[in-house]
Amino acid sequence: MKTLIIVVFLASTVIFLFLAYMSVFKKIEIRQKQEGDYVLAGKKFTGPYHKIAPVMDEVDRLLREKGINCVKGAAIFYDNPKETPKEQCRSFAANVIEKDHLSRLQEIKSMGLEVIIIERQNSLVAEFPIRNVLSYMLGPMKIYPAFEKEIRASKAVPQLSYEIYNIPDKKILFVMAVP
Numbered sequence: 001m002k003t004l005i006i007v008v009f010l011a012s013t014v015i016f017l018f019l020a021y022m023s024v025f026k027k028i029e030i031r032q033k034q035e036g037d038y039v040l041a042g043k044k045f046t047g048p049y050h051k052i053a054p055v056m057d058e059v060d061r062l063l064r065e066k067g068i069n070c071v072k073g074a075a076i077f078y079d080n081p082k083e084t085p086k087e088q089c090r091s092f093a094a095n096v097i098e099k100d101h102l103s104r105l106q107e108i109k110s111m112g113l114e115v116i117i118i119e120r121q122n123s124l125v126a127e128f129p130i131r132n133v134l135s136y137m138l139g140p141m142k143i144y145p146a147f148e149k150e151i152r153a154s155k156a157v158p159q160l161s162y163e164i165y166n167i168p169d170k171k172i173l174f175v176m177a178v179p
Contacts, residue, residue, distance in 0.1 A: 022138055023129050028146040035175050036120035038164070039102060040074050041113045042094025048086040049077060050137075055093035062111055063095055068104060070095035073165035076116070092116060096164065118162065123177045124150055130170045139163075143174045151178070 019025065041063065045055045056073055063070055076092040094116070097108070105115055124147055128139035140163075151158060156178035164173040 022131055022134060024138060024142070026142075028126055028128075028142055030124050030126045030146055030150050032178075033123065033125055034120050035123040035125050035173075036118045036177070038074065038118040039097040039105075040076070040092070040094035040116045040118065041068075041097050041105075041108045042074070042092050042116070043113060045091045045093050046087075047089065049075075049081060049089055049091060052091055052093050053136075056095075059093055059095055059113065062113065063108070066104075066107065066111065068095075068097070068101050068108070070098065070101075071166075071168050072096035072098075073167070074162060075165075076118075076160065076162040078161075118160070121159075121177045122179065123175045124156075125176075126174045128172045128174065130165070130167070130172060135172065136165075139172045139174065147174070147176050151176070154178075 042059045043055055045052050052075055056075065060070065060073065072095065074094045074096050076094070078090040078092075079088070081089050092114075097105070097115075101108075109115055126143045126146065128135060128143055130136075147158075150156075158176045158178055160175075160177040162175050164175070166173060
């Protein structure tokens with residue numbers, strides 16, 4: 001019995017420490033600021049948002065094959081999954097095109113990729129660290145409820161929702177454009 005208690009205690013401690021490392025207990029800080037100025041190259045996707053990853057991988061592969069090495073991924077989410085059936089949710093899987101590749105936009109379009117420009121606009125912004133692949137699941141689970149609370153309090157109407165996956169800085173930037 002004593003061994004069982006020790007095993008349960010150690011397992012609980014390991015789980016707690018792992019969740020703390022993953023920032024599950026971290027308070028979400030939402031800032032209102034001007035955000036945007038992104039040029040995205042990607043493909044449209046319709047379906048459950050959690051199934052967008054293969055499309056993002058395909059976009060990244062296509063760009064890398066042409067020597068366009070992007071260090072930031074992105075996704076635009078057009079529908080609220082609480083109001084739209086999962087299979088009808090529209091999104092855009094993309095990479096952020098850095099300034100040194102902007103001269104290649106025609107070439108990018110000829111690859112079958114669409115180019116979208118996100119202008120700088122008033123937005124709610126929050127960050128979540130990328131620790132491992134679970135961050136891409138835990139981040140939205142923490143951030144979007146905080147966004148919803150902020151939107152209800154301010155009575156803002158979101159115009160656009162997107163995420164920037166900043167691989168070098170190991171963080172996900174969650175952005176909800178509001179007027």
